[in-house]
Amino acid sequence: MRLKFLFFPLTLIVSVFIFIGYVWPEIMNLKIANEENLKKNEELKVIEDKKDAIKRINDQIDGNTEGELLVKGYxxxxxxxxxxxxxxxxxxxxxxxxxxxxxxxxxxxxxxxxxxxxxxxxxxxxxxxxxxxxxxxxxxxxxxxxxxxxxxxxxxxxxxxxxxxxxxxxxxxxxxxxxxxxxxxxxxxxxxxxxxxxxxxxxxxxxxxxxxxxxxxxxxxxxxxxxxxxxxxxxxxxxxxxxVSKKTPSTDTFGDKNGKSNPFNK
Incomplete structure (x- = not known):
């Protein structure tokens, strides 16, 4: 009985050292790996969302070739x-x-x-x-x-x-x-x-x-x-x-109260 009481503190101390030295680092590694996994999943979701957005834009461009040509030409x-x-x-x-x-x-x-x-x-x-x-x-x-x-x-x-x-x-x-x-x-x-x-x-x-x-x-x-x-x-x-210009615009040749139609005329 005395031996039992004698070895119990030693066993407890050894268990704590084993937990700190081996088990705790593994727990921290698992936690870090889990956080990295969550981060990668979020990045993957963002990429997938952008991929879907690009696909939708591409479909819209394919359906509006006139607008695409206008923007590319502009x-x-x-x-x-x-x-x-x-x-x-x-x-x-x-x-x-x-x-x-x-x-x-x-x-x-x-x-x-x-x-x-x-x-x-x-x-x-x-x-x-x-x-x-x-x-x-x-x-x-x-x-x-x-x-x-x-x-x-x-x-x-x-x-x-x-x-x-x-x-x-x-x-x-x-x-x-x-x-x-x-x-x-x-x-x-x-x-x-x-x-x-x-x-x-x-x-x-x-x-x-x-x-x-x-x-x-x-x-x-x-x-x-x-x-x-x-x-x-x-x-x-x-x-x-x-x-953008489609046809020659009309022009006011009569002027108004703010000035002559042609300021170069005498």
């Missing part, structure tokens, strides 16, 4: 100098102005207000990177081709041409407009087939500097994208469709 993935020059020439002819010179130059900008408008939340999801830091859009992703257009014509035709430029089917931002008064007959800058009478309104020459945007595809790890939209914002596509 912000192309590479330079389109040929299209820009062709469209400018077409709009100049349609607006009855005479093109004098067109020059194109690549331009890169770090921050551009027009880019913020084009890449609105309606077109892109809110992207985040590792440690919840925003994913930076690469500087070479969003680029601009700057066009300097020199042309001549009547005031109302110049107005129409400029209006059509800013509603082209390519993302653009007019940087500056400079209109000067000149003599069409002396400069020889008449629109094709146009006859100038003695009492004709004065000819004008104008220069417009306009940026045309394009953006290379940017790879983003889908696991790091949060708040991925489960569907397309068709309202944005509809607004864009109504915004």
């Amino acid at each position: 912000l192309p993935v590479n330079r389109i100098e040929e299209k820009i020059m062709t469209d400018i020439n077409f709009l100049a002819t349609d607006s009855s102005v005479s093109l004098i010179n067109i020059s194109l130059e690549d331009k890169q900008t770090k921050e551009d207000e027009a880019a913020t408008m084009a890449l609105s939340s309606a077109m892109l999801s809110n992207a985040t990177g590792v440690n919840d830091k925003p994913v930076e859009i690469k500087k070479e992703g969003l680029q601009f081709t700057t066009a300097s257009i020199l042309f001549a014509g009547k005031y109302e035709n110049i107005r129409i041409f400029i209006d059509q430029l800013q509603t082209m089917t390519v993302f653009n931002s007019i940087q500056s407009v400079n209109i000067t008064k000149g003599e069409l007959k002396k400069s020889g800058l008449m629109a094709e087939g146009e006859v100038v009478s003695n009492d004709a309104e004065p000819s004008l020459s104008a220069e417009v500097v306009i940026n045309f945007g394009w953006m290379n595809p940017i790879a983003i790890n889908s696991k790091n994208i949060s708040n991925f939209k489960s569907g397309m914002d068709n309202d944005t596509v509809s607004i864009l469709t109504n915004y």
Whole structure:
């Protein structure tokens, strides 16, 4: 009986040491493994949700090829100098102005207000990177081709041409407009087939500097994208469709109480 009472504390102490040395670490390992498993399951669920969202968007795109082509054309993935020059020439002819010179130059900008408008939340999801830091859009992703257009014509035709430029089917931002008064007959800058009478309104020459945007595809790890939209914002596509130019707009040639229809007339 005395031996029993003697060995009981020793047995208890040995049991505690065994529990601390062997059993407790295994319990902690199981707990950590369980937490990791729960975390992986949550990540897997997020990925599956995004996969379903992408599939739904893909189905919507397949059912709206016209909108897809419009958006891809509005912000192309590479330079389109040929299209820009062709469209400018077409709009100049349609607006009855005479093109004098067109020059194109690549331009890169770090921050551009027009880019913020084009890449609105309606077109892109809110992207985040590792440690919840925003994913930076690469500087070479969003680029601009700057066009300097020199042309001549009547005031109302110049107005129409400029209006059509800013509603082209390519993302653009007019940087500056400079209109000067000149003599069409002396400069020889008449629109094709146009006859100038003695009492004709004065000819004008104008220069417009306009940026045309394009953006290379940017790879983003889908696991790091949060708040991925489960569907397309068709309202944005509809607004864009109504915004881009379809036909020569009408122009008010009579003016109003705020000013003359042509401020260059005497």
